[in-house]
Amino acid sequence: MQSKDPSITRLTPADHRRVPWKNGGGVTTELAVEPAADGRFVWRVSIADVVEPGPFSAFPGYDRLIAVVEGDGMRLSVDGAPPVERRRLDPAFAFAGEAPVWCEPTAGPIRDVNLMLDRASATGTLTLLAGQAGHRVAGDVLLVHALAGTLTVMPDGGEALPVPAGHSLLLRGMAALVEAPDGAEGVCAEVQRR
Structure with missing residues (x-):
């Protein structure tokens, strides 16, 4: 664990x-x-x-x-x-x-x-983002992966973090806003423990 x-x-x-x-x-x-x-x-x-x-x-x-x-x-x-x-x-x-x-x-x-x-131990969702999209993520574990362009991840109470294509951000125990500007694509995996 x-x-x-x-x-x-x-x-x-x-x-x-x-x-x-x-x-x-x-x-x-x-x-x-x-x-x-x-x-x-x-x-x-x-x-x-x-x-x-x-x-x-x-x-x-x-x-x-x-x-x-x-x-x-x-x-x-x-x-x-x-x-x-x-x-x-x-x-x-x-x-x-x-x-x-x-x-x-x-x-x-x-x-x-x-x-x-x-x-037996987790549930979750998988959300795709493309061009000028935003998505609020929350869960025990969040994985944000940029497929194209650069995503911006704004953890609650924290600074904006860029995620370039091919890179990921793994967040534990916090919520965030993920933004995909025009031309960017990404995926957000949200995991919640049972």
Whole structure:
């Protein structure tokens, strides 16, 4: 369990970790993760490249939120339900980590952002921001990642902090306002412990 004392940590591309998919079908870039004592994790935010149709890895006991951040879009078939189509910067799509999922890019390779949450210990949301958008974030843990341009994060009672493309800001125990100026894009992952 992490400390509940308020803190802000800057994460650069050098802090990211490339991790093979559990099913061997690709590689994901882990932006941030909170390990649990049992070898699992409480939450993880990552960005994955999907270059061809294929299955997702199974993550039993986790809730997943996913959104397309580069490329045209993807079709997801989850647990035998009719396919759901998600386009670039559409709102995040939620599904159970243990559900069988087939993913098919709609027009060439895509990149997606994922928030995974251990269902027993955390809930959360994943919000995308694009050009002249603002979003108030609050939670036990917040990860703000800039996809393009420079985001501005204003923690309550603190100074404005710039977050350039490819970088992240990890905030614990505090709320903030995140702004994406014209031409900027970003993602906000909010985690609340159960």
